[in-house]
Amino acid sequence: MTSTLHRPAELRADGPFELAASARFLEGFTPAARADAAREPDVLRLAFPVEGSWQHAGVLIRQRAPGVVTISVEAGGDVAEQAVRQVRRILSLDLPGEGFAAVGEADPVVGRLQARYPGLRPVLFHSPYEAACWAVIAARIRVIQAASIKRRIAQRYGEPVEVAGQQLASFPSPEALLSIDEPLGLPEIKRERLRSVARAASEGLLDAEELRALDPENALRRLQRLPGIGPFSAELILIRGAGQPDLFPANETRLHEEMRELYKMPDATAAELAAVAGQWKPYRSWVALLLRTHREARTS
Incomplete structure (x- = not known):
């Protein structure tokens, strides 16, 4: 991958945030397949296709001070700014977090959880597109098996991206996923559903900002029009893909x-x-x- 290292961007969290908490979460989050995430608690490496252009980007995220992170982007073409916006959403830094502490003050159960996991905000899938692909892959099989299949798909159809000396496999763009022609542990019905997800992403139907702008019920109905996406998966895509901050998962x-x-x-x-x-x-x-x-x- 031909890439350009772009000047680091600085992001300041509105409210408590600790990158180490995000890294620990990713280390235990099987779909991410990132057992290495917490080895450097103040550093996080990500690689993903950037929404819209679907060009691949690698990002190096460092915490420089409490609530302050820097993001260095390696990407082909002029996609660095969009990649930074995407990272803001992935780490839930695109939303004000000042009022979150007040929820814990009003609800002792929440307060104890906040004390147990200080600075942890939701860490999302790279995009609703990738979350929808995970939902298709993981349906009715063990999570560890699904993670292995997702990793093979990234290695076979995605893009290798080097991020600060480490090579990561970026998940395939929608265009690349349309060409999937090997079983890779998936039956044909799931491969066709992945192609349907890829087509929806290419047509803008899985755009994160648009999904979040919709009334949640309307967004869930839209997502359930995708083959293989039921109520549970639609909530996963909206909450953990698009980053809808205020939806109670009714099916979890x-x-x-x-x-x-x-x-x-x-x-x-x-x-x-x-x-x-x-x-x-x-x-x-x-x-x-x-x-x-x-x-x-x-x-x-």
Whole structure:
């Protein structure tokens, strides 16, 4: 990949943020397949196709001071600015976080989770496109198996990108994914669904900013028009792909189990749990991530 190193951009978080917390999250987040992420707690390397142009970019992210990160971009063509915007969304730095502490002050359960995971904000898939591909790949198979398949797809159809001395496999662009012609552990129906996702991304139907601008219910309905995308997957794409900050996952059963445990509501219905989550506004997705992170740590 021919690339140009662009001058670092500096980002300041509005509210608590620690890059080391993001790195620790990625280290344990199987879809990312990044067991190396937390080896350098103040440094994070990412490679991804940049939304819109779908040119591949590599980014080196460093935390220079509390709440301050710098982003160096290696990319072909004039895509550095868009890559930085994408990183802001991936790390949830595109949203004000000052009010998040107030949620914890009002809800002791949330407050304890914030104290346990200081500076952790949602770490997203690189794009709704990549989140939708993950949803297709992971349907009805083990997460570890799905991560292995996603990695093989990136290695076969994606782009190798060197980021500060380390080579990462960037996930294929929608155009490249349309050419998928090997099983790679996937049945033909899933390969065709991946091609449908690629076509939707090429047509702008998975644009992150547009999905976030829609009423969440309308966005979820749009996403469920994609073959193989049901209610659970649509929530995943909207929350963890587009970065919708204030949506309670109505179909995430493990989250609901953790809420019943921590709130001591063993028989609560999903509607009753959603009512509890109402006090987390406008950070319902953020709190849900803390709950899921705690659940995974407690049950692994």
